[in-house]
Amino acid sequence: MSLQVDNLTVYYQTLRGDVQAxxxxxxxxxxxxxxxLAGESGCGKSTLxxxxxxxxxxMRFVRGQVRLDGEVLPIDDARRMSDYRFSRLSVIPQxxxxxxxxxxxxxxxxxxxxxxxxxxxxxxxPELKRRxxxxxxxxxxxxxxxxxxxxxxxxxxxxxxxxxxxxxLLIADEITSALDVSTQKAVAEMLxxxxxxxxxxxxxxxxxxxxxxxxxxxxxLIMYAGQLAxxxxxxxxxxxxxxxxxxxxxxSLPEVGVRYAKRRLSGIPGRPxxxxxxxxxxxxxxxxxxAFEKCLEAPPFVxxxxxxxxxCWKELGEDADA
Amino acid sequence: xxxxxxxxxxxxxxTFFLAVTIDWLIPxxxxxxxxxxxxxxxxxxxxxxxxxxGYYTRAFGLDVPVWQQYLNFWVAxxxxxxxxxxxxxxxxxxxxxxxxxxxxxxxxxxxxxLSWFAGNWFGAxxxxxxxxxxxxxxxxxILTATPYMWLGILLAWLFGVVLGIFPIAGAYSFSMRPHxxxxxxxSVLKHWFLPxxxxxxxxxxxxxxxxxxxxxxxxxxxxxxxxxxxxAPRGLIRxxxxxxxILPQITGLSLDLGVIVAGALVTEVVFSYPGIGxxxxxxxxxxxxxxxxxxxxxxxxxxxxxxFAIDIAYVxxxxxxxxxxxxxxx
Numbered sequence: 001m002s003l004q005v006d007n008l009t010v011y012y013q014t015l016r017g018d019v020q021a022x023x024x025x026x027x028x029x030x031x032x033x034x035x036x037l038a039g040e041s042g043c044g045k046s047t048l049x050x051x052x053x054x055x056x057x058x059m060r061f062v063r064g065q066v067r068l069d070g071e072v073l074p075i076d077d078a079r080r081m082s083d084y085r086f087s088r089l090s091v092i093p094q095x096x097x098x099x100x101x102x103x104x105x106x107x108x109x110x111x112x113x114x115x116x117x118x119x120x121x122x123x124x125x126p127e128l129k130r131r132x133x134x135x136x137x138x139x140x141x142x143x144x145x146x147x148x149x150x151x152x153x154x155x156x157x158x159x160x161x162x163x164x165x166x167x168x169l170l171i172a173d174e175i176t177s178a179l180d181v182s183t184q185k186a187v188a189e190m191l192x193x194x195x196x197x198x199x200x201x202x203x204x205x206x207x208x209x210x211x212x213x214x215x216x217x218x219x220x221l222i223m224y225a226g227q228l229a230x231x232x233x234x235x236x237x238x239x240x241x242x243x244x245x246x247x248x249x250x251x252s253l254p255e256v257g258v259r260y261a262k263r264r265l266s267g268i269p270g271r272p273x274x275x276x277x278x279x280x281x282x283x284x285x286x287x288x289x290x291a292f293e294k295c296l297e298a299p300p301f302v303x304x305x306x307x308x309x310x311x312c313w314k315e316l317g318e319d320a321d322a
Numbered sequence: 323x324x325x326x327x328x329x330x331x332x333x334x335x336x337t338f339f340l341a342v343t344i345d346w347l348i349p350x351x352x353x354x355x356x357x358x359x360x361x362x363x364x365x366x367x368x369x370x371x372x373x374x375x376g377y378y379t380r381a382f383g384l385d386v387p388v389w390q391q392y393l394n395f396w397v398a399x400x401x402x403x404x405x406x407x408x409x410x411x412x413x414x415x416x417x418x419x420x421x422x423x424x425x426x427x428x429x430x431x432x433x434x435x436l437s438w439f440a441g442n443w444f445g446a447x448x449x450x451x452x453x454x455x456x457x458x459x460x461x462x463x464i465l466t467a468t469p470y471m472w473l474g475i476l477l478a479w480l481f482g483v484v485l486g487i488f489p490i491a492g493a494y495s496f497s498m499r500p501h502x503x504x505x506x507x508x509s510v511l512k513h514w515f516l517p518x519x520x521x522x523x524x525x526x527x528x529x530x531x532x533x534x535x536x537x538x539x540x541x542x543x544x545x546x547x548x549x550x551x552x553x554a555p556r557g558l559i560r561x562x563x564x565x566x567x568i569l570p571q572i573t574g575l576s577l578d579l580g581v582i583v584a585g586a587l588v589t590e591v592v593f594s595y596p597g598i599g600x601x602x603x604x605x606x607x608x609x610x611x612x613x614x615x616x617x618x619x620x621x622x623x624x625x626x627x628x629x630f631a632i633d634i635a636y637v638x639x640x641x642x643x644x645x646x647x648x649x650x651x652x
Contacts, residue, residue, distance in 0.1 A: 083553065090552065101566070113549065116555050116558045117554070
């Protein structure tokens, strides 16, 4: 097990009270696994990612435990967490195109960052150059300022930099969102390449674009309104989802070869609840066509088949019947 | 680079032309007649006044048509001739100004530079430090919002009148003539301290507040968050933030340095400090066209030079400017 998360609960402190952005997340990621994390805006994807690497106010750690390679991470202690960041777990942030200091040459910034972490930059140069080749960047980028690079180049620099120390876990947060379709594919394949070459042991790829996950992810975790809904191998999520939300989400994706002029794309009726004061129990209840009294209690995230976790009373009940 | 400088230079030349034209216009828009004002002080016979008026009007070149006066003004500027002071007749304006400039430089250069260094250092230090942010920064806000003359009067009252430690008027003791001796230097320093302190304090507050806000802005920038996410130590993140936050402060410094020759009018008036600021007030009160023009011309040149210097300094400190130039000419 590369990553093991238990009952992780993180709220945002606001003047009007706590926004319950992440509630009792429990899941694990195996060595070498690329886990896609999907869900609509505001469902807690980025909150989950941020709480793993950089839990700062207004985020507030409520409860839970995170273990990386069997070691408990001090995620609520920013100072102690610094030792794990970069070397053990790392991130390619959503804002990768603005992530470099505009007044430092790329190479100098990398050198200063590594130096501050006690890593010998000179010894890293051959490896750094090898990896730049891998993402098809010229070595000259090290002598350039970020302003001289295109957005895509900056993102690849960040990809190389973030994974330079071979972390166990890499979180890629919406990295394909700002790219055109052909570049998306190239970036997605680079991530797989990083895993295959052992630069990173396992990956969390956050996106709202399920088609990207279909190409690269081994498993997909679906979130809804701060709760985990379903986790299963990619094929299973796409072809045989069991949570009602996942079913509707997959059904609302466009299919190749269908002309949507004739058949309207279906959406999911209703909107997600406000997380400032969310309804008790299953948060999808209001929009769910199969909801019943039991849904007033929060459903547990249960492994129905090996590797297939679902949080839905209906599925649990049917399983119990069978 | 050459293209960049060439374009900048053109802008500066145009600005200079417009500013000097306005400088020439402004005193002439003032109601009243400078020669009349000057003669009225002499209390002469009515006939003598008429003769004298004609003489002085010719002497100051005010008898020719306005457009001719304007052209003559430009010609004179390029000969380094700023005319003769009406109020301190017959001293040439340039001499009057040159006598005042050293006092301004002596007063303002240390005040501006020291407050800049101290304010930036303190602001950067106080940013994100709960205790300092809550206690000393409100003081910074009060200082920067204080009018110079009010603080000047307050300091003069406290240290000059009540405690009697510092003198409150002049650049040196009225009983002395300028000469090189320890007693004279001591007297100059003593007279210098209060005006210096009043300018230093107000500016210090401004720089500190500005730096604090800039640092906080930079610490919330994406690149700072990324460094944090990679576990970079606080020192490195702050170093980067400071370096980026200092850029707008450099611009502010240059603008301040540019107006050194303008003096600090209100402070100099409060302390009767004989710099350009004090001179401008005298010139305006006496409708001294040429002295006003001369003073403002100095200010115009000072501001333009400082701006030009900073344009060049930016090319050195901010790669974005430097690279922007390359992009434009390519």
